[in-house]
Amino acid sequence: MICIDKQSNDPWFNLAADEFVLKNLAVDVFMLWQNTECIVFGKHQLPLQEFDLQLVERENIPVIRRISGGGTVYHGPGNVNFSFVTTESADKINFGKYLLPIQLYLRSLGMNAEVVSKSNLVIHGLKISGNAASVHRNRSLHHGTLLFETDKSRLDFVLQKPKQAYHTKAVISNRVETTNISKYLTRALSFEKFCNGLQTYVNQYFGISGIRLFTAAEIGEISKLSNEKFKSREWNFGYSPDYSIEREVLLSGEKINISLLIKQGRIDSVILSNEHLSDNEILKGALIGIPHDRHSVSNSLIQVQNRLTCDDIEFNSLINNIL
Structure with a gap:
């Protein structure tokens, strides 16, 4: 030795x-x-x-x-x-x-x-x-x-x-x-x-x-x-093992359950409890495929913020809750 x-x-x-x-x-x-x-x-x-x-x-x-x-x-x-x-x-x-x-x-x-x-x-x-x-x-x-x-x-x-x-x-x-x-x-x-x-x-x-x-x-x-x-x-x-999160968020004054599946550090799927919510496809398009970290999630959601039916307080809460 x-x-x-x-x-x-x-x-x-x-x-x-x-x-x-x-x-x-x-x-x-x-x-x-x-x-x-x-x-x-x-x-x-x-x-x-x-x-x-x-x-x-x-x-x-x-x-x-x-x-x-x-x-x-x-x-x-x-x-x-x-x-x-x-x-x-x-x-x-x-x-x-x-x-x-x-x-x-x-x-x-x-x-x-x-x-x-x-x-x-x-x-x-x-x-x-x-x-x-x-x-x-x-x-x-x-x-x-x-x-x-x-x-x-x-x-x-x-x-x-x-x-x-x-x-x-x-x-x-x-x-x-x-x-x-x-x-x-x-x-x-x-x-x-x-x-x-x-x-x-x-x-x-x-x-x-x-x-x-x-x-x-x-x-x-x-x-x-x-x-x-x-x-x-x-x-x-x-390199992290796959994981999922389930959070309750507020959109347009309505409580919504949102579930994310993350594979190899990137968001693989997004499911909302209200599939008829107008924000559903917007959120899926903004989140699926991006790294699950604050910088990536914030930047991606900011790009579609004006299309979401939520106020600034709900928007900031959304970001915090899905991390």
């Missing part, structure tokens, strides 16, 4: 680097890395049901889909992430194997971290680490987070569940109470020293002798993957 220093806190680059190493390198690799503030969600999740997208956008927080399964996590100051990419002949997903050195390092600092629900690390029943995995041929990626001194109020604020309901088979995060590792230290330890100690411990555990950087060519490939995939709407929203 070798260690690679990503030398980046760019979340898109760092998630792309995990995929690049998984699919393009043959050697076993350990990486310890940090991201600027972002929300990272699982490959098979629907982001709209994991957090309040309007709130997150107002806070200017990036939201990024990763290639591994599992639930939604918060990355930011005081949080460190680790990745193990290995070649496996069998038992390709084995969280315990790669969480063990993390547990032993924490034990050396005077705390007993336990593995629960196959892939979470907890101290006194409170979660300090969430982990996920991905397999590509005979290669496995195990990566996870460690909450050292994360602002928990910030974490809870940005991961607020949305009020709207979505009907989908997407994986739903299992929200549990979290805590910080720093609370359980028996002696003072800075975040930097904690990370350096973890790096040294894992290196010794796996017999890693030295750290290398990505080459210029590798950085170029990772950056391309970051820009073309991890920053794309198609990956972050279009």
Whole structure:
């Protein structure tokens, strides 16, 4: 096993680097890395049901889909992430194997971290680490987070569940109470020293002798993957499992039920409870085929607003209710 220093806190680059190493390198690799503030969600999740997208956008927080399964996590100051990419002949997903050195390092600092629900690390029943995995041929990626001194109020604020309901088979995060590792230290330890100690411990555990950087060519490939995939709407929203929504809206003073089916991030069908409503075909024409996001829905409906039999209040409510 070798260690690679990503030398980046760019979340898109760092998630792309995990995929690049998984699919393009043959050697076993350990990486310890940090991201600027972002929300990272699982490959098979629907982001709209994991957090309040309007709130997150107002806070200017990036939201990024990763290639591994599992639930939604918060990355930011005081949080460190680790990745193990290995070649496996069998038992390709084995969280315990790669969480063990993390547990032993924490034990050396005077705390007993336990593995629960196959892939979470907890101290006194409170979660300090969430982990996920991905397999590509005979290669496995195990990566996870460690909450050292994360602002928990910030974490809870940005991961607020949305009020709207979505009907989908997407994986739903299992929200549990979290805590910080720093609370359980028996002696003072800075975040930097904690990370350096973890790096040294894992290196010794796996017999890693030295750290290398990505080459210029590798950085170029990772950056391309970051820009073309991890920053794309198609990956972050279009890859979502199919979902549907049912909302009650007010049109011309009449309460109408409207149902949308969304496939690959785009509105596939629109059904209104009053099929004789004059607005019915106008709404279908404006909505079917467009991305199901605020920018696209707003722009499309504004183009037909003067043809709809609703006032400005009803119009704005319509936009808010079908997102």
